[in-house]
Amino acid sequence: MAEVVLDEPATGAPPASPPVPQGERATRGRRTVRWVALAYVAVLVLVPLGVITWRAFEPGLAAFWDAISSEQAVTAFRLTLEVALVSVLLGTLFGVGLGLLLVRFRFPGRRLLGVLADLPIAVSPIVAGLALVLVYGRNGWFGPALESAGIQVVYAVPGMILATTFVSLPLVLREVVPVLEEAGTDPEQAARVLGAGSWTTFRRITLPTLRPALTYGVVLALARAVGEFGAVAVVSGNVSGSGQTQTVTLVIAERITQLEPGAFPLAFVLILVTVAALLVAARLRRKDVSA
Template identity: 55%
Template sequence: MAKYGLRALALAYLTFLLVVPVMLIGWRTFQNGLGPVLDSLTTPQAQSAFAVTLTVAFWTVLANTIFGVGTAILLVRRDFPGKRLLNAFIDLPMAVSPVVVGLALILVYGRFAPAGGWLESIGIQVIFSTPGMVMAAVFISLPLVVRAVIPVLEELGDDQEQAARTLGAGAWQTFRRITLPGIRWALAYGVVLCLARALGEYGAVAVVSGRLVEQTQTLTLFVEERFQNFDEPAAFAAATALALLAVVTLLLTKILRPKD
């Protein structure tokens, strides 16, 4: 009886916390048919929000893929002073509030900060523009690729890499032919997680974006702005689009997640 009780408790918890709210959003979205949904998602403001969201997500995934793989190889294959400290810092974004991250970026790269002021003097605006939003999203999703790749690298060992170097292969050739094929599925899993985090990020991006309509407004900010302005059809349509993206991402993570 105990195990059935735990199952019922878990199902009830998921139903009322997750399933019912999502189903309610879906029902409110399509209660007047498909036409209003398409009209809401094809406005210039909605299309701009989609474009900004995809742009930020693309650069976030690219940066964290390059940095994540490099950092994972460094932590697994090299010994150096401060290794344990670096390993601890990788998980810092999981403990820090996204709003704090956004505020920290403003203090460093804002117009009246030394670094931000110098960058603006040479024509590079970080805060209230795409670079600041990308930096915020990169920070928030930083550990995902690293933590997906490290266990696979440790399991693979470095015997094949050493053999390749003994036979005259260079560092890039060894990585491309030995390391990358061995970590490809773990890397794909980490990339999908990073993409999901970047698409749904709100807190840090909200602070550094300035919420400029049709300029720095992401899809999550679009949902909030439309709902606060009593445009419920647009808010629910965009929220449903985000939910569908989340479902697709979840399916991809289940497919790509390493079996062991």
């Protein structure tokens, strides 16, 4: 009987490595993605926030308190709160109304209107402020008529509210529209068949459906409004002292530009407000998903 000789591996050739199990490859991929995400957050978020926090408290607690309790800072905080609250209220009303119009009705130009509603997200806020100046300024379309009626929009608080509403409205609209599309019109039609009027249907059916998403959008819009700078800087006039039209962001920019102390404490307070708003929004979103 012939002897069968098995081929032996060539001398010096490295042994074949065993294949990596599928689960181990998935684990390695998750770890890689996790480290990339952590590096992104650390470099672009945590490090800048840490530097601002350190610079805010570096001179001491007394200097920190003096910076945020000065007359200019207190006036700026009050004006920022007023502009943010009014703009979020207007953005909520227009956002819900525009969402209902886009979802519940069919009309020519509906798609174009939806694109224009998202325009503030794509356009620079400075461009939005410039557009408001061209429309409501002294030489704008409606500026002379408004000034003759004793109403000043640009370089005054009304212009700041319009600019902030412009940039924050899409945050409400983007939360409302998907919920309306998913809910459909069956509950509302059933309510009308049972004799409910339009206002009763909206209050009893539509608004409870929108409440979680609407609350989430309002919180995000408030965080956006508090930190708005570009559009407000164009339309505010940036006046300090009597008749101040400086929000906190404008005061921070002024102090940094003029090398005045107190910019970092104000920035730290804005960060706290924004982070608190985002935490509330995340908690609301988590409750909405779990429900």
